[in-house]
Amino acid sequence: MAPIGKTTPVSAPHFPKVAGIDSPSPHSPHTAATSAALAEGVTATPSDRTAPDEDVANDAAHTANAVTDGGPHGAPLHDRLAGWVSELTTLHELTERLAATGSLDDALDELLRAGAALIGARRGLVVLEPPTGPTDVTSPAGPTSLTSLTRGYGLSHAELGHIETVPRALTAYGRILEGHRDPAGHPAPEAVAHPDILGDATLDPLRREVAVRLGCAAAYTQPLASETAGTLGAAVWLYDEPAAPVDRRRHLMHLYVRYATEHLARLIEVARARQTVATVAEELLPSRLPRVPGVRLAARHRTGPLGGGDWYDALPLPEGALGLAVGSVSGAGPSALAAMGRLRASLRAYAVMEGEDPVAVLSDLELLLRLTEPARTATALFAYAEPAAGKVVLAGAGHTPPLVVGDRRTEFVETSLSAPLGMLSCWEAPSIEVCPQPGETVLLYTDGLLRRGGDPMDRAFARLHAAAASVPRAAREDPGAIADHVLHAMVPADAAGPAGPDVVLLAARFD
Incomplete structure (x- = not known):
């Protein structure tokens, strides 16, 4: 409990010097007795104009005209005018500082x-x-x-x-x-x-x-x-x-x-x-992840301030297979969210029809995007996983490479280079086969994870590799813990929240 008249160090802020305002520490400028000269000549309640300093400016101009006319009270009027000008400057500085807050x-x-x-x-x-x-x-x-x-x-x-x-x-x-x-x-x-x-x-x-x-x-x-x-x-x-x-x-x-x-x-x-944009983005993504024997899933999603088009998906396929996808649509705002929803829904349909061939899935998706939205591009990665066989076949279109995290290795999957969807007249790239060992986790992500820290891409990839390699051994049993560790390491504390681009993480741990 702080005694009356004193404050603890926590509750005693230091005021910066502001033009026209003296520090409250040496004296008490707020009492009527010490500010009688300032209170003299106060105008009536101001009108509701937009500019907050117009009333003080008009008072100062009116007093300036009175001073120019001369008279026995010229010196006090000069002092009063100087005080009003100082207050007008102070009010302008304070409103400028407030306007700079975002x-x-x-x-x-x-x-x-x-x-x-x-x-x-x-x-x-x-x-x-x-x-x-x-x-x-x-x-x-x-x-x-x-x-x-x-x-x-x-x-x-x-x-x-x-x-x-x-x-x-x-x-x-x-x-x-x-x-x-x-x-x-x-x-x-x-x-x-x-x-x-x-x-x-x-x-x-x-x-x-x-x-x-x-x-x-x-x-x-x-x-x-x-x-x-x-x-x-x-x-x-x-x-x-x-x-x-x-x-x-x-x-x-x-x-x-x-x-x-x-x-x-x-x-x-x-x-x-x-918040509305973030809510719409979350509603367009899976409300829950499927349960497939032999693999455990976890996803993390951060929506940017304008609502980007990053997305993820996981859907069970016939014969115990599992389809995993992440992607990013160009642009931001409601139009990007709508395009993301359409693209994700289309990929689900293509995955059910020909999911065992990821190249065919992305080829169909590229054709759809080029015909329906020729001015938009997108990146995507689709993986066809067979947990029982310990095999994952994947293909990427201009997307960041997956990362395999385990006790004996932490390495990127070397996918073939390809352009994003919608940038070529005909998209096709070879697929890659990955065989994760029991206990290893395949981490799919969007490039927002790399751009959050503001580093160059090569340094961002090195930071991501270091973050995945530093996951505690006890946490590697849980794909959610792996995703949280990587996200915390890659996204600075001051960039948490709504600032920055979208981020998607999809972790699949193979038992």
Whole structure:
């Protein structure tokens, strides 16, 4: 528990120097007493224009005209004009930083940091609850629901948990969030300042206890709302001592948050579109892998932000055989997903008819692609496996070579060179026969696995070989563990999540 007025090293962020904003450490610029000159002459509530700094600019221009007219108060007006110009510069810099963020997490972090600098707070949190239906976004930490997203600034997970124990009806941000769902149509409340939490005799005992535990003496709550986006959530900034931002700082905060709300609304729409694409891509792939005696299967799939056309398939064939396929369609977005679905469905039909001849399967697939979608190309690899005989016959069209992983060897299968499907008037390449030993795993993958790290292809192949060779001996019994190990080694931690191209891994372990 942190004592009142002090913060732990985890909850005490360091503010960067920002033009027009002094560091809150030496003094308290947020109190009315120390900012009376700044508060003097504050204009009325701004109109809802798109540019957040137009109101401050108009005030500055109006004051400049008054200064040019001369008068006994010329010097104070010059000082006031200089202050407005500084604030306009600050607002511009902060909105530029926010506009540079490309993910929801980064935008929320920047919002909390900038808001804390504007009003002189040290900690804060934002609760995001978009008014439309639930949606999930993918982040490095895993799926995150946009139904309710809480993010802290200068607060540990435990401290955020303490705050969430307070019933929402007792908090200002809770009343703001419930306001836009009011069946009577009442508008959401405005920004709320609580300058002396512990001095409030009407404060709920549970909220007082949490405030004491956090060392929180004052709070300022700002709705994340605009006319076009509606109310997306609320942000709360916490002070270590009794304080409240002056009117001028509240006005700047209103302008900044109005712009931030629009930016967050755009990022939310992008996140929803990406999740929709990812969902469609997953639905076009097998919902489960077949069980065939003598072989165990595992698959891993990562969808890129635009929804690429990487795919995989595994289907049982007559006489205990198994068809394995991976491929990639050129392009991205819904059209690539649709082409991928058509190509995969066609390959399944060709595999049932002539799966024992992988060259014939890919030849038929090439003809179909050339006739139906002449402007599109694709790579594919099809393998006809006979687990009982310990034999795999495969053919590839412009695709990356499979990798055999076992206790005694880790090596690429030398497939013949061939162009991708749709690039030649008539495609044909010889097939290759591989005889995996019991306990060995054949790893099929798309080139997205090699391009995720940004290395040249020769170095990427070397990294893949090293990753497969370093699979722990105990993990080689499980094809899923092999796929996870290789994927973790090839995809950097900062590239996890929606960034980068599609990745497909299909592992077949022969018993």
